[in-house]
Amino acid sequence: MAGANGVGKTSLLRMVCGLAPVEAGQIFWNDQPIQAQRDAYRQDLCYLGHLNALQESMTVNENLVFTAALGGVAPEPGQIDSVLTHFGVRGRGAQLVRHLSQGQKRRVALSRLALSQARLWVLDEPFVAMDEAGVRMLADLIAAHLAKGGLTVLTSHQVVPIGNIAPQMLELRA
Amino acid sequence: MNTQVIHWFKFASPQNFYNLAGRMWPWFATLATLLTAVGLWISFFVAPTDAQQGEGYRIIFVHVPTSQMSMFIYIVMAAWAGFGLAFNTRLSGMMASALAPTGALFAFLSLVTGALWGKPMWGAWWVWDARLTSELILLFLYLGFLALQASIDDPRRADKACAVLALVGVVNVPIIYFSVKWWNTLHQGASVSLTRSPTMASTMLWGMLIMVVACWMYAITIALLRVRNIILERERHTEWVKHALE
Amino acid sequence: MKKLGLASVMLALMRREFAVALRQKGEVLTPLVFFVVVASLFPLGVGPESALLLRMAPGVLWVSALLAAMLSLQRLFATDYTDGSLEQMALSSTPLGLLVVAKALSHFLLSGLPLVMMAPVLGLQFGLDGRALGILMLTLLLGTPTLSLIGSIGAALTLGVRGAGVLLSLLILPLYIPVLIFGAGAVEADAAGLGFGGHLSLLAALFVLSVFFAPLATTTALRISLE
Numbered sequence: 001m002a003g004a005n006g007v008g009k010t011s012l013l014r015m016v017c018g019l020a021p022v023e024a025g026q027i028f029w030n031d032q033p034i035q036a037q038r039d040a041y042r043q044d045l046c047y048l049g050h051l052n053a054l055q056e057s058m059t060v061n062e063n064l065v066f067t068a069a070l071g072g073v074a075p076e077p078g079q080i081d082s083v084l085t086h087f088g089v090r091g092r093g094a095q096l097v098r099h100l101s102q103g104q105k106r107r108v109a110l111s112r113l114a115l116s117q118a119r120l121w122v123l124d125e126p127f128v129a130m131d132e133a134g135v136r137m138l139a140d141l142i143a144a145h146l147a148k149g150g151l152t153v154l155t156s157h158q159v160v161p162i163g164n165i166a167p168q169m170l171e172l173r174a
Numbered sequence: 175m176n177t178q179v180i181h182w183f184k185f186a187s188p189q190n191f192y193n194l195a196g197r198m199w200p201w202f203a204t205l206a207t208l209l210t211a212v213g214l215w216i217s218f219f220v221a222p223t224d225a226q227q228g229e230g231y232r233i234i235f236v237h238v239p240t241s242q243m244s245m246f247i248y249i250v251m252a253a254w255a256g257f258g259l260a261f262n263t264r265l266s267g268m269m270a271s272a273l274a275p276t277g278a279l280f281a282f283l284s285l286v287t288g289a290l291w292g293k294p295m296w297g298a299w300w301v302w303d304a305r306l307t308s309e310l311i312l313l314f315l316y317l318g319f320l321a322l323q324a325s326i327d328d329p330r331r332a333d334k335a336c337a338v339l340a341l342v343g344v345v346n347v348p349i350i351y352f353s354v355k356w357w358n359t360l361h362q363g364a365s366v367s368l369t370r371s372p373t374m375a376s377t378m379l380w381g382m383l384i385m386v387v388a389c390w391m392y393a394i395t396i397a398l399l400r401v402r403n404i405i406l407e408r409e410r411h412t413e414w415v416k417h418a419l420e
Numbered sequence: 421m422k423k424l425g426l427a428s429v430m431l432a433l434m435r436r437e438f439a440v441a442l443r444q445k446g447e448v449l450t451p452l453v454f455f456v457v458v459a460s461l462f463p464l465g466v467g468p469e470s471a472l473l474l475r476m477a478p479g480v481l482w483v484s485a486l487l488a489a490m491l492s493l494q495r496l497f498a499t500d501y502t503d504g505s506l507e508q509m510a511l512s513s514t515p516l517g518l519l520v521v522a523k524a525l526s527h528f529l530l531s532g533l534p535l536v537m538m539a540p541v542l543g544l545q546f547g548l549d550g551r552a553l554g555i556l557m558l559t560l561l562l563g564t565p566t567l568s569l570i571g572s573i574g575a576a577l578t579l580g581v582r583g584a585g586v587l588l589s590l591l592i593l594p595l596y597i598p599v600l601i602f603g604a605g606a607v608e609a610d611a612a613g614l615g616f617g618g619h620l621s622l623l624a625a626l627f628v629l630s631v632f633f634a635p636l637a638t639t640t641a642l643r644i645s646l647e
Contacts, residue, residue: 051504
């Protein structure tokens, strides 16, 4: 999804998640409107907005364990460490989130995707403030997700190649 | 499609309701004025002097209607709020917001007239009996509703939040009344009460009934006028409002 | 990855609440200190006459506990709202109502229970005897969970709103009145020889009602605040 700042990309993403009310029209998942299957839809959904949803007073490990629990799963021993390594924040598991840099916090927030079993990823400007390596890492992650049969809806100002998949473009104009 | 259904929901649109309210309120205003005049005449000139309380009791003709209406309006307000939450209609929330200040006013008047009655009768400006205390708490509930509405900028969100508050309140009102009655009987036993004695001359009953209906008509009139203002304010970006204001 | 049952998810949330509270002890202790200060203000206001204080004690302690419990309610959802965790909870596959119950339960354990523990100490200052202290503790134990549950409704309604703290008080205090009446009334009823059983059962009834209905209102209010 592309469009100028303030045109409503975030609002639309939040409607897709079912967080914001829809004035007109409906959103369908698996051919059913999302209001009719709220719990099942949320099971299939992983949303990453502008906010990191990380509790500052807790460690990275504690945050990720809780995030996984919200998704109804508990990570295997060692799984969090490998995820953190993959996202470039290796060894920071025992650190309080408060002590991480902005970039590191964002990466920890993104690593929730690797712990999620959701089929639909809704990402609001995930590439913002990421360095080149991070952008490539995230793009590969999304490509792998798509290859497994998943779906991703994301907004971005920059066009990022995801594997060799041609994305469906939606441009919002005021 | 059932034409009756279409006709009904036609007025769920603010624009249509605006016009409907514009046609309706003068009727209610006339009724309110007439009934108030009749009611006050009965209360001052027709109803007999009370054996125990003399002339001062006449304030009951304002006290009882206002306290009954304050309760009734809260229930109606909660009903509109619930309707708005369930069906996601904008107008329902506006109706609830339109009713709230009038309900609060009636609750306040009920308390003031209760105090005015209490002073000559029982020698105290305020009596902590069950009904007055419950009325005070009802006023707090109204004020909470108005305060919440005022603090949330987005009108849609304000309406929905106030709707939840109104519904929680309406469920709690019987519980609060029961607990206050319990508290009152525990602490004061048989003490002064502002509830009317069971024997009342029929003229007094008629007077009160007319005043109740008069207050009801007044409440409807004011609510219709207020909701028209709310509609204009909330829908001011639409074409029809711009035409209407020219 | 291992699947988690609903109870485990609720426990995970409670563990999280405790972890945060333990690391921000001030936020947990301040309402407790407030409780002590407010309760101590009353004798200063009405004079140290012991008969008067004895009569006032249950009401004063209950009102002070109520106000202290309300102070800590603002924290219930506010941090999670600002950092985005609340959004995630709303999108979780676990029903939001259960998460709200877990939050309210944690709030009770972290703020209500300390009040229950502190009350006897303050009660002694007012001259309450052992039996009265026991009844008071029992009523607080039954009443403070209800306060947490009803309070969560107000906390959810006032998220991100101007003047949330005072507004929360205005919205919640009228709803607290039945709990106050039955809680404080129990001690006095017992002293008058009427027994406290009736009051306790009413408190229990209020608790049951709030367990069933408050989460419903709170989740609706939370989703409205998240829109």
